[in-house]
Amino acid sequence: MNETIEQLLSRNSAPKLTSPGPDPATLDYMFRAALRAPDHAWLQPWRFLTLEGEARERLGEVFLESRLQDDPGIDDAARERALAAPLRAPLLVVVICRYTEHPKVPRQEQIISAGCAAHALLLAAEAQGYAGIWRTGSYTEDPLVAHELGLESNESIVGFLYFGSREGRAKPLPERKVEDFVQAWSP
Ligand SMILES: Cc1cc2nc3c(=O)[nH]c(=O)nc-3n(C[C@H](O)[C@H](O)[C@H](O)COP(=O)(O)O)c2cc1C
Numbered sequence: 001m002n003e004t005i006e007q008l009l010s011r012n013s014a015p016k017l018t019s020p021g022p023d024p025a026t027l028d029y030m031f032r033a034a035l036r037a038p039d040h041a042w043l044q045p046w047r048f049l050t051l052e053g054e055a056r057e058r059l060g061e062v063f064l065e066s067r068l069q070d071d072p073g074i075d076d077a078a079r080e081r082a083l084a085a086p087l088r089a090p091l092l093v094v095v096i097c098r099y100t101e102h103p104k105v106p107r108q109e110q111i112i113s114a115g116c117a118a119h120a121l122l123l124a125a126e127a128q129g130y131a132g133i134w135r136t137g138s139y140t141e142d143p144l145v146a147h148e149l150g151l152e153s154n155e156s157i158v159g160f161l162y163f164g165s166r167e168g169r170a171k172p173l174p175e176r177k178v179e180d181f182v183q184a185w186s187p
Pocket of ligand 1: 012014133134136158159
Protein backbone atom coordinates (compact mmCIF):
# COMPACT_ATOMS: atom_id res chain seq x y z
CA MET A 1 0.00 0.00 0.00
CA ASN A 2 1.50 3.36 -0.90
CA GLU A 3 1.60 6.32 1.47
CA THR A 4 -1.28 8.21 -0.16
CA ILE A 5 -3.63 5.23 0.03
CA GLU A 6 -2.54 4.55 3.59
CA GLN A 7 -3.37 8.14 4.47
CA LEU A 8 -6.75 8.09 2.72
CA LEU A 9 -7.68 4.90 4.57
CA SER A 10 -6.62 6.10 7.99
CA ARG A 11 -8.05 9.65 8.14
CA ASN A 12 -9.62 9.99 11.54
CA SER A 13 -11.48 13.05 12.80
CA ALA A 14 -10.39 14.37 16.17
CA PRO A 15 -13.13 15.79 18.41
CA LYS A 16 -10.51 16.82 21.00
CA LEU A 17 -7.92 19.22 19.69
CA THR A 18 -5.26 21.25 21.38
CA SER A 19 -2.33 23.54 20.58
CA PRO A 20 -0.30 23.80 18.52
CA GLY A 21 -2.46 24.38 15.48
CA PRO A 22 -1.06 24.12 11.97
CA ASP A 23 1.85 26.51 11.38
CA PRO A 24 1.74 28.87 8.37
CA ALA A 25 3.71 26.55 6.05
CA THR A 26 1.46 23.60 6.93
CA LEU A 27 -1.62 25.74 6.45
CA ASP A 28 -0.39 26.89 3.07
CA TYR A 29 -0.12 23.27 1.90
CA MET A 30 -3.57 22.56 3.32
CA PHE A 31 -5.10 25.36 1.25
CA ARG A 32 -3.12 24.39 -1.83
CA ALA A 33 -4.57 20.89 -1.48
CA ALA A 34 -8.06 22.36 -1.05
CA LEU A 35 -7.63 24.39 -4.22
CA ARG A 36 -7.09 21.14 -6.15
CA ALA A 37 -10.61 19.92 -5.37
CA PRO A 38 -12.51 18.75 -8.46
CA ASP A 39 -14.41 21.71 -9.83
CA HIS A 40 -16.81 21.65 -12.82
CA ALA A 41 -15.94 24.47 -15.25
CA TRP A 42 -13.22 25.68 -12.89
CA LEU A 43 -15.62 28.01 -11.15
CA GLN A 44 -13.60 27.80 -7.93
CA PRO A 45 -16.79 27.87 -5.87
CA TRP A 46 -15.11 28.31 -2.52
CA ARG A 47 -13.40 30.63 -0.16
CA PHE A 48 -12.11 30.16 3.36
CA LEU A 49 -11.92 32.16 6.55
CA THR A 50 -9.32 31.36 9.19
CA LEU A 51 -10.04 32.17 12.82
CA GLU A 52 -7.43 32.05 15.52
CA GLY A 53 -7.01 33.62 18.96
CA GLU A 54 -9.56 36.30 19.78
CA ALA A 55 -11.42 35.84 16.50
CA ARG A 56 -12.66 32.51 17.93
CA GLU A 57 -13.96 34.32 21.01
CA ARG A 58 -15.87 36.75 18.80
CA LEU A 59 -17.34 33.80 16.89
CA GLY A 60 -18.44 32.35 20.23
CA GLU A 61 -20.36 35.58 20.88
CA VAL A 62 -21.98 35.27 17.46
CA PHE A 63 -22.90 31.64 18.21
CA LEU A 64 -24.46 32.77 21.48
CA GLU A 65 -26.45 35.49 19.71
CA SER A 66 -27.64 32.83 17.27
CA ARG A 67 -28.70 30.48 20.08
CA LEU A 68 -30.51 33.29 21.91
CA GLN A 69 -32.34 34.24 18.76
CA ASP A 70 -33.69 30.66 18.54
CA ASP A 71 -34.38 30.37 22.25
CA PRO A 72 -33.98 33.43 24.50
CA GLY A 73 -34.55 31.23 27.55
CA ILE A 74 -31.47 29.01 27.29
CA ASP A 75 -29.77 28.25 30.60
CA ASP A 76 -26.27 29.29 31.66
CA ALA A 77 -24.74 25.97 30.61
CA ALA A 78 -26.12 26.34 27.08
CA ARG A 79 -24.80 29.92 26.95
CA GLU A 80 -21.36 28.74 28.00
CA ARG A 81 -21.41 25.95 25.40
CA ALA A 82 -22.18 28.40 22.61
CA LEU A 83 -19.47 30.83 23.74
CA ALA A 84 -16.88 28.07 24.14
CA ALA A 85 -17.69 26.10 20.99
CA PRO A 86 -15.09 27.81 18.76
CA LEU A 87 -12.46 27.49 21.49
CA ARG A 88 -12.32 23.72 21.02
CA ALA A 89 -9.36 24.06 18.67
CA PRO A 90 -6.59 26.59 18.10
CA LEU A 91 -7.60 27.13 14.48
CA LEU A 92 -10.97 27.20 12.74
CA VAL A 93 -11.44 27.30 9.00
CA VAL A 94 -14.86 28.29 7.74
CA VAL A 95 -15.39 26.65 4.36
CA ILE A 96 -17.69 28.77 2.22
CA CYS A 97 -19.34 27.82 -1.03
CA ARG A 98 -19.34 30.79 -3.37
CA TYR A 99 -22.04 30.01 -5.89
CA THR A 100 -21.80 31.32 -9.45
CA GLU A 101 -24.76 30.92 -11.77
CA HIS A 102 -23.72 28.71 -14.67
CA PRO A 103 -25.83 26.91 -17.28
CA LYS A 104 -24.04 23.57 -16.74
CA VAL A 105 -23.07 23.69 -13.09
CA PRO A 106 -25.97 23.65 -10.62
CA ARG A 107 -25.61 24.86 -7.06
CA GLN A 108 -25.41 21.32 -5.73
CA GLU A 109 -22.28 20.61 -7.76
CA GLN A 110 -20.64 23.75 -6.46
CA ILE A 111 -21.44 22.82 -2.87
CA ILE A 112 -20.00 19.34 -3.47
CA SER A 113 -16.80 20.91 -4.83
CA ALA A 114 -16.48 23.05 -1.71
CA GLY A 115 -17.07 19.88 0.33
CA CYS A 116 -14.23 18.18 -1.53
CA ALA A 117 -12.05 21.16 -0.65
CA ALA A 118 -13.00 20.66 3.00
CA HIS A 119 -12.00 16.99 2.78
CA ALA A 120 -8.68 17.96 1.23
CA LEU A 121 -8.03 20.35 4.12
CA LEU A 122 -8.62 17.54 6.62
CA LEU A 123 -6.44 15.09 4.72
CA ALA A 124 -3.63 17.59 4.23
CA ALA A 125 -3.69 18.51 7.93
CA GLU A 126 -3.38 14.86 8.96
CA ALA A 127 -0.70 14.17 6.36
CA GLN A 128 1.38 16.85 8.06
CA GLY A 129 0.91 15.57 11.61
CA TYR A 130 -2.08 17.65 12.69
CA ALA A 131 -5.72 16.67 13.10
CA GLY A 132 -9.13 18.14 12.50
CA ILE A 133 -12.86 17.69 12.48
CA TRP A 134 -15.65 19.01 10.26
CA ARG A 135 -18.57 20.46 12.21
CA THR A 136 -21.77 22.14 11.15
CA GLY A 137 -24.91 22.44 13.29
CA SER A 138 -27.59 25.12 13.24
CA TYR A 139 -25.02 27.92 13.05
CA THR A 140 -24.18 26.85 9.51
CA GLU A 141 -27.68 27.73 8.34
CA ASP A 142 -28.26 30.85 10.38
CA PRO A 143 -28.34 34.09 8.32
CA LEU A 144 -27.14 35.99 11.39
CA VAL A 145 -23.93 33.94 11.53
CA ALA A 146 -23.48 34.31 7.77
CA HIS A 147 -23.93 38.07 8.05
CA GLU A 148 -21.47 38.41 10.94
CA LEU A 149 -18.89 36.41 8.99
CA GLY A 150 -19.35 38.69 6.01
CA LEU A 151 -20.93 36.24 3.58
CA GLU A 152 -22.51 37.56 0.40
CA SER A 153 -25.99 36.49 -0.72
CA ASN A 154 -24.54 33.87 -3.14
CA GLU A 155 -22.48 32.26 -0.39
CA SER A 156 -23.19 29.57 2.16
CA ILE A 157 -21.27 27.86 4.93
CA VAL A 158 -20.24 24.30 4.10
CA GLY A 159 -18.61 23.70 7.43
CA PHE A 160 -16.60 24.87 10.38
CA LEU A 161 -13.37 22.92 10.29
CA TYR A 162 -11.54 22.70 13.58
CA PHE A 163 -7.78 22.08 13.45
CA GLY A 164 -5.05 21.47 15.98
CA SER A 165 -3.05 18.66 17.53
CA ARG A 166 -4.91 15.51 18.44
CA GLU A 167 -5.59 15.24 22.17
CA GLY A 168 -5.66 11.68 23.44
CA ARG A 169 -5.70 8.57 21.33
CA ALA A 170 -7.30 8.33 17.94
CA LYS A 171 -10.58 6.38 18.00
CA PRO A 172 -10.67 2.93 16.42
CA LEU A 173 -11.88 3.20 12.87
CA PRO A 174 -15.04 1.34 11.85
CA GLU A 175 -14.81 -1.78 9.68
CA ARG A 176 -16.55 -1.12 6.41
CA LYS A 177 -16.89 -3.74 3.74
CA VAL A 178 -16.55 -2.49 0.20
CA GLU A 179 -18.98 -5.13 -1.06
CA ASP A 180 -21.74 -3.71 1.16
CA PHE A 181 -21.60 -0.46 -0.79
CA VAL A 182 -20.47 -1.40 -4.27
CA GLN A 183 -22.34 -3.34 -6.89
CA ALA A 184 -21.52 -3.86 -10.53
CA TRP A 185 -24.55 -2.59 -12.41
CA SER A 186 -25.85 -4.94 -15.03
CA PRO A 187 -28.69 -3.82 -17.27
C1 LIG B 1 -21.02 17.97 6.50
C2 LIG B 1 -20.62 17.38 7.82
C3 LIG B 1 -21.06 17.96 8.99
C4 LIG B 1 -20.70 17.44 10.23
N1 LIG B 1 -21.11 18.06 11.38
C5 LIG B 1 -20.72 17.59 12.57
C6 LIG B 1 -21.04 18.27 13.77
O1 LIG B 1 -21.68 19.32 13.76
N2 LIG B 1 -20.65 17.72 14.95
C7 LIG B 1 -19.91 16.57 15.00
O2 LIG B 1 -19.56 16.12 16.09
N3 LIG B 1 -19.57 15.91 13.87
C8 LIG B 1 -19.95 16.38 12.66
N4 LIG B 1 -19.60 15.73 11.52
C9 LIG B 1 -18.93 14.42 11.62
C10 LIG B 1 -17.45 14.53 11.90
O3 LIG B 1 -16.84 15.50 11.09
C11 LIG B 1 -16.76 13.17 11.64
O4 LIG B 1 -16.86 12.83 10.29
C12 LIG B 1 -17.36 12.09 12.52
O5 LIG B 1 -17.07 12.38 13.87
C13 LIG B 1 -16.84 10.68 12.17
O6 LIG B 1 -15.45 10.61 12.31
P1 LIG B 1 -14.53 10.19 11.08
O7 LIG B 1 -14.57 11.35 10.10
O8 LIG B 1 -13.18 9.98 11.69
O9 LIG B 1 -15.10 8.95 10.52
C14 LIG B 1 -19.90 16.27 10.28
C15 LIG B 1 -19.44 15.69 9.09
C16 LIG B 1 -19.79 16.24 7.88
C17 LIG B 1 -19.27 15.61 6.60
